[in-house]
Amino acid sequence: MSNYLAIATVTATLQRILQAVIQQDIEGARATTLPPGGISTGAPEVGVNIFLYQISNNPSLANLDSTPNRMKGNPLNRQVAVDLHYMMSCYGNDAELQPQRVLGSIITTLTDKRILTPELIRSTCSDPTFPFLVDSDLADQIQNITIVPVNISLEDLSKAWSVFYQVPYVVSVAYKACLIILEGREAFQRPLPIRDLSPAGIAPFPASPHIEQVSVQGSRFEPITLGSVLIIRGRNLQSQTVEIQIGDLAIAPTSVQDREIVFSLASLSLPAIQAGVQSLQVVHKVASSSPLITNVITSNVLAFVLCPTIVSVTVENLEVIEDNLRSAMAIVQLDVLVREKQKVVLALNEWTVDSPAIYMFDRPPQPSTSSTIEIPIPSITTGEYLVRIRIDGAESQLGVDDDPDSPTYNWYDSPKITIL
CATH class of the missing domain: 3.30.70 (Alpha-Beta Plaits)
Known part of the structure; x- marks a missing residue:
């Protein structure tokens, strides 16, 4: 200078x-x-x-x-x-x-x-x-x-x-x-530091909760599903009554601290929420007789991706095209809702180590929201396939064989379908 x-x-x-x-x-x-x-x-x-x-x-x-x-x-x-x-x-x-x-x-x-x-x-x-x-x-x-x-x-x-x-x-x-x-x-004039961030007495704009991060408890990089226990980190999160707002759903937390909230998505009745990007807010409900203070204080909105989980998958209308070539209808039951305009892709990976085949199928347009989706799978070779669903970029997870005595130990092993 x-x-x-x-x-x-x-x-x-x-x-x-x-x-x-x-x-x-x-x-x-x-x-x-x-x-x-x-x-x-x-x-x-x-x-x-x-x-x-x-x-x-x-x-x-x-x-x-x-x-x-x-x-x-x-x-x-x-x-x-x-x-x-x-x-x-x-x-x-x-x-x-x-x-x-x-x-x-x-x-x-x-x-x-x-x-x-x-x-x-x-x-x-x-x-x-x-x-x-x-x-x-x-x-x-x-x-x-x-x-x-x-x-x-x-x-x-x-x-x-x-x-x-x-x-x-x-x-x-x-x-x-x-x-x-x-x-x-x-x-430059520098004032004295603030000693207390909490509002004193009646304040027209009390300290609002602020969300900085949401992740799965124990692993911040693990995909979020409906069975996940989530941790919200931020500041000013504690209050008299706290709710977690995900879209239009309200969830009661299991643990609330000033810098951390723990809640579970497993308490939601299935299916109650769609897969994909979700909006999350912390809501404080404050009992007050003063007209200057609002009874509901909301935090900033933080987005997270909810991944679907395949509950069951079946194959119907199996037709023989050639010796090893089939067409069928895959019916997938999910734990989340799928809306009409959501992009849905069915991924099939053949469960073999010998030149496995890979297929991707788009869901045709459907007239209503449902947790059950039907996807045609034309011209597929016979075999056993691992099944994944991708909804607006949110992908379902595969199960892993965790039996040390199994010959397929540490392999992906579910969910699967068999094309005969």
Whole structure:
């Protein structure tokens, strides 16, 4: 972070760097910092004029002075990050190609010195040529200041020189110095910390519950089904009466703490809820005689995905097409409801290790909501198949053989159908 002298310090440092090099490459060359209108009277016979023609905000640190950062106490003062755009115009005897020689010297120098190091800046500030920069603190800035060339089209270059009224064009190159952080003088006012977040007495907007996460108890990555015990984590979750609202269903929790609520989906009568994305809220019911306080306080809405579970699956209307090819109707009973417009896919994986077949079948449109779905399975080879249902991206889970003495130990083994 730097004070008001930062911009002038960058310009003076560039002038000092270029002056030291071009006077060695071209005899009598000088580096100046005159406005374009004063070039005809004050420019050197041979040399470069460094003109700051534009200042822009640095996009990488656009949020440096955002309110959340300042509320955390960092930074102490308001700040702004800027980039400085310079037009470097070269002068001299064209017959001896002096402007082009100066231009080459500038480019090679700034290629080597792309970073204005703290040592370069400090030496500029202590140079007796620049006594007005003695109070500059740019050298203490944490971020490095880099000097990079700017690609300017012929059209943009002509526009830039057109604003220099009645100034003839000379050989020029543009560079950008980034980034310079300027700091304001007024310190940010930081109040004392809040000791108690709970409302005192009657408050028109009491502390509302806030949900941060919902997951299966014991494993946050396990899919959520109707048999799951769920944990809600957040803040301000405890109250006189607490309910869990999932869609239009209200569920009583088994355990309530200020930062955690435990409840079970197994208490729902089957089927009572659809598969897929669900909305969850914590509802506080507060007994109050004051008209200023609402009796029902709801939390934010958090979404979770409810996966279906296959209760049973049967095969009907089995027809022989060829020797090993069949068509049939799969009837799947689920523990959740499936609505008319939900996307339903039946996945069949042959239960074998010898080139297993894989099939995917879409459910045709159905006229009503139901927990039983019928899906045609045409042209399927005979065999034994594992069955999965995918509803709006929520997929049913397969059972695993957990008998250590079984030859299929640790294999998926259910639910299955057999096509004969």
